[in-house]
Amino acid sequence: MAVSPLVDGLPNPAARAVSSPLKNAASAQASSNGTPVPAVAPNAAAAVQSAALDLSEQMNEDEKRKYIKGKKLGEGTYANVYLGQVRNDPSQLVAIKKIKINKEYTEGMSPDAVREIKHLQELDHPNIIKLHTVFSSKDQNLNLVLEYLPLGDLEMLIKDTATVHYGVADTKAWMGMLTRAVWFCHENFVLHRDIKPNNLLIAADGEVKLADFGLARSFSDPYRPMTSNVITRWYRPPELLFGARHYSAAVDVWSVGLVFAELVMRAPYLAGNTELEQIELICKGVGTPTEENWPGVTTLPEYTVGSPVTPVLGKDHYGALFGTVGNEGVDLLMKTLILDPRKRITARDMLKHPWWHKDPKPTRKKDLPRKSEAEGKDKVGDDLKRRPGVVDEDRTNKVARKLDFGGPL
Amino acid sequence: MSRKAVTSTVTQPSNATLPSDICPVCKRVRYLNTDMRFLINPECYHAMCSQCVDNIFKSGPAQCPYVSCSKTLRLRGFREAWFGDLSVEREVDIRKRVQAVFNNTQDDFETLRDYNNYLQDVEDLTFALVSGTDEERRKAEAQLVAYEEKNKADIDRNRKKGREVEAARKRREAEAEAASEARRLEELREEEEARKEEATLNREVMEALARGEAGTAAQIQDRILAQKRKRIAQINGQTFPSALDGGSSSMLSIRGLKAKRTGPTEDEEDRNKPYDPFGATDLDSTRYRIHDKYENTWLDPARTRDDHRVPGYSVQEYVTRAMFEAFAGLGVVIDDEKDGAQKAVATAGAKHAAQSNKTTGIISKASDDIFG
Numbered sequence: 001m002a003v004s005p006l007v008d009g010l011p012n013p014a015a016r017a018v019s020s021p022l023k024n025a026a027s028a029q030a031s032s033n034g035t036p037v038p039a040v041a042p043n044a045a046a047a048v049q050s051a052a053l054d055l056s057e058q059m060n061e062d063e064k065r066k067y068i069k070g071k072k073l074g075e076g077t078y079a080n081v082y083l084g085q086v087r088n089d090p091s092q093l094v095a096i097k098k099i100k101i102n103k104e105y106t107e108g109m110s111p112d113a114v115r116e117i118k119h120l121q122e123l124d125h126p127n128i129i130k131l132h133t134v135f136s137s138k139d140q141n142l143n144l145v146l147e148y149l150p151l152g153d154l155e156m157l158i159k160d161t162a163t164v165h166y167g168v169a170d171t172k173a174w175m176g177m178l179t180r181a182v183w184f185c186h187e188n189f190v191l192h193r194d195i196k197p198n199n200l201l202i203a204a205d206g207e208v209k210l211a212d213f214g215l216a217r218s219f220s221d222p223y224r225p226m227t228s229n230v231i232t233r234w235y236r237p238p239e240l241l242f243g244a245r246h247y248s249a250a251v252d253v254w255s256v257g258l259v260f261a262e263l264v265m266r267a268p269y270l271a272g273n274t275e276l277e278q279i280e281l282i283c284k285g286v287g288t289p290t291e292e293n294w295p296g297v298t299t300l301p302e303y304t305v306g307s308p309v310t311p312v313l314g315k316d317h318y319g320a321l322f323g324t325v326g327n328e329g330v331d332l333l334m335k336t337l338i339l340d341p342r343k344r345i346t347a348r349d350m351l352k353h354p355w356w357h358k359d360p361k362p363t364r365k366k367d368l369p370r371k372s373e374a375e376g377k378d379k380v381g382d383d384l385k386r387r388p389g390v391v392d393e394d395r396t397n398k399v400a401r402k403l404d405f406g407g408p409l
Numbered sequence: 410m411s412r413k414a415v416t417s418t419v420t421q422p423s424n425a426t427l428p429s430d431i432c433p434v435c436k437r438v439r440y441l442n443t444d445m446r447f448l449i450n451p452e453c454y455h456a457m458c459s460q461c462v463d464n465i466f467k468s469g470p471a472q473c474p475y476v477s478c479s480k481t482l483r484l485r486g487f488r489e490a491w492f493g494d495l496s497v498e499r500e501v502d503i504r505k506r507v508q509a510v511f512n513n514t515q516d517d518f519e520t521l522r523d524y525n526n527y528l529q530d531v532e533d534l535t536f537a538l539v540s541g542t543d544e545e546r547r548k549a550e551a552q553l554v555a556y557e558e559k560n561k562a563d564i565d566r567n568r569k570k571g572r573e574v575e576a577a578r579k580r581r582e583a584e585a586e587a588a589s590e591a592r593r594l595e596e597l598r599e600e601e602e603a604r605k606e607e608a609t610l611n612r613e614v615m616e617a618l619a620r621g622e623a624g625t626a627a628q629i630q631d632r633i634l635a636q637k638r639k640r641i642a643q644i645n646g647q648t649f650p651s652a653l654d655g656g657s658s659s660m661l662s663i664r665g666l667k668a669k670r671t672g673p674t675e676d677e678e679d680r681n682k683p684y685d686p687f688g689a690t691d692l693d694s695t696r697y698r699i700h701d702k703y704e705n706t707w708l709d710p711a712r713t714r715d716d717h718r719v720p721g722y723s724v725q726e727y728v729t730r731a732m733f734e735a736f737a738g739l740g741v742v743i744d745d746e747k748d749g750a751q752k753a754v755a756t757a758g759a760k761h762a763a764q765s766n767k768t769t770g771i772i773s774k775a776s777d778d779i780f781g
Binding site: 125126127176177179180183184187189218219220221222223239242244245246247248249250294295296297299300340341342344351352353356357361362364 | 680683684686687688690692707708710711715716717718719720721722723724726727729730733
């Protein structure tokens with residue numbers, strides 16, 4: 001094997017002997033655009049090939065050496081999360097998410113990881129978790145170096161009714177940050193498809209950051225179906241529950257609306273244990289989708305609604321449940337929970353809503369209620385290691401049905 | 410007669426002095442009333458004895474007993490004058506009042522010049538109030554009230570800040586005082602200890618002699634004396650550094666440090682900023698405009714087919730994305746980015762390009778107007 005002049009400083013010559021072309025392919029694609037690069041068979045141009053492989057290996061090695069892996073924050077079936085430090089500046093902390101080798105995807109990387117890398121590397125916004133870099137470690141494990149967000153997630157704050165108290169101003173501040181994140185994704189043609197309180201992590205300064213892009217994808221072209229089996233059930237919009245294959249950014253808006261409702265109620269608004277139950281809850285808590293309020297809904301592949309039909313609930317219903325956020329707030333909530341996705345408000349229009357300018361003013365991020373770092377650290381480890389699109393097990397003791405990625409991505 | 414002399418300076422007691430022994434109102438004499446006190450009211454600064462004040466104003470507000478003075482005075486307003494010269498008293502009162510309103514410090518100004526100009530203006534106003542004509546005084550008074558009304562919040566904040574600074578100064582002084590007191594006591598104690606040590610000298614020499622130690626009496630005495638000296642030196646040596654490191658931090662007071670900008674003001678500014686739901690991010694495209702409808706037969710079924718239309722598939726989203734991707738690379742000048750130039754430059758170039766429809770032109774960072 002010809003040795004390239006570029007890599008004469010390779011730290012471990014033995015490592016090259018065991019490295020496979022696949023490993024190199026994986027690391028190369030990680031740092032480029034996430035498109036699978038087929039492993040190249042050795043041929044006449046072997047010298048050229050090896051130089052290329054070694055270069056990528058070298059780059060990977062450089063990237064890896066920038067960070068020191070620290071203690072484990074969490075372990076899951078999908079990924080392990082470690083606390084990391086920047087080698088040159090140990091005060092700078094990062095979270096390293098090490099994707100486990102998946103038995104189902106022995107041929108390459110799991111689609112979750114591909115999606116996460118593909119979209120996070122493109123999105124740079126204060127309310128979206130930052131992906132610093134990606135490298136592969138031994139055994140072809142993929143490592144995502146993510147922004148370290150020590151203060152846990154929104155779910156933790158919502159659930160802890162005993163010690164965490166927050167008001168409308170805080171809700172508004174959190175909703176503002178969430179809506180901005182979703183708006184930014186949509187402006188960049190990315191569907192997040194898994195918005196829920198435990199994917200909303202909290203940075204040290206109180207900023208809420210949208211994380212876990214494991215189910216994200218870019219807007220689909222016409223006639224290219226997407227899977228309808230996305231978004232954690234409780235936050236899944238009716239069009240997905242009815243099996244739609246061509247949908248729009250409105251799916252995320254529905255989730256945002258339900259997070260809003262959850263922030264106010266401090267409990268999930270529509271927590272169904274099965275998809276059928278979820279549809280039933282939507283019928284009861286929002287209104288039954290019918291031809292009147294959603295023309296053509298009956299043509300959707302899995303359209304099933306129980307009888308009796310509940311008419312779309314009005315302002316009085318929401319006012320009774322969510323009146324604390326004020327008239328304008330209820331109006332915004334109702335617009336995010338419109339059954340017909342074409343009539344549902346967009347993220348951009350949400351930000352233009354008058355509610356943001358009504359009293360009370362959103363709390364400044366440093367004044368927002370928060371939990372201690374010790375509590376948050378464990379939680380963030382849990383959040384990052386979790387497989388996307390699944391209801392948290394200890395919340396319901398019911399595991400959601402496994403996601404099928406066999407269909408089009 | 411004397412009464413007339415005093416009343417001529419009702420509004421401006423320019424040369425009025427506090428009477429020393431005859432009350433100008435009731436003519437009581439100090440000779441017969443040794444505990445006579447003279448009071449003034451800052452409404453008109455006319456002095457009268459405390460008994461007159463009691464007699465006239467006890468039952469409620471009344472007119473000033475001075476003949477030409479028409480001010481209505483209240484018992485509550487009377488106080489003893491601090492200065493013998495009542496014009497000085499008045500000026501000091503006015504200055505106090507002006508200072509309470511114009512209480513900006515140099516830190517509040519951008520430049521020293523601004524601050525000096527401000528001081529000049531305030532002094533002009535004060536002078537007009539103290540010794541201006543009626544007309545000038547009225548004007549100055551109006552200015553003062555108007556300013557007070559307009560800048561209430563600032564004034565309050567400065568006052569609070571001033572109080573904090575004052576409290577800090579007092580605390581510092583108290584600390585310095587306590588430290589010097591502690592030092593003094595420490596010194597006293599050391600001295601006492603050294604003296605005690607010395608006092609035992611004779612006794613120890615005697616004891617040593619009695620024990621019959623080696624050497625002559627003189628040698629024994631010298632030896633013990635040397636030991637003693639060492640011990641005394643030790644006491645002093647030990648205590649000095651301890652006094653030094655113990656008190657130095659609180660004793661040290663540095664002058665001339667510029668006062669730091671206090672937290673609350675920035676905090677307030679932060680609080681008063683209007684909320685921007687978009688977080689100061691503008692993602693509207695500057696390079697092209699999206700039309701409402703694009704004629705494209707390939708897209709038509711996506712607009713009309715039920716499986717696209719009903720679940721909300723948005724052709725507009727697709728079009729927006731297609732447009733974005735078509736224009737994404739334009740206006741990115743790699744050389745510029747290499748130079749570390751701001752992204753805005755590239756975007757500005759692209760804007761020009763989009764407006765003038767000459768996207769194939771050579772984009773050079775030096776001249777933006779090649780598109781124009």
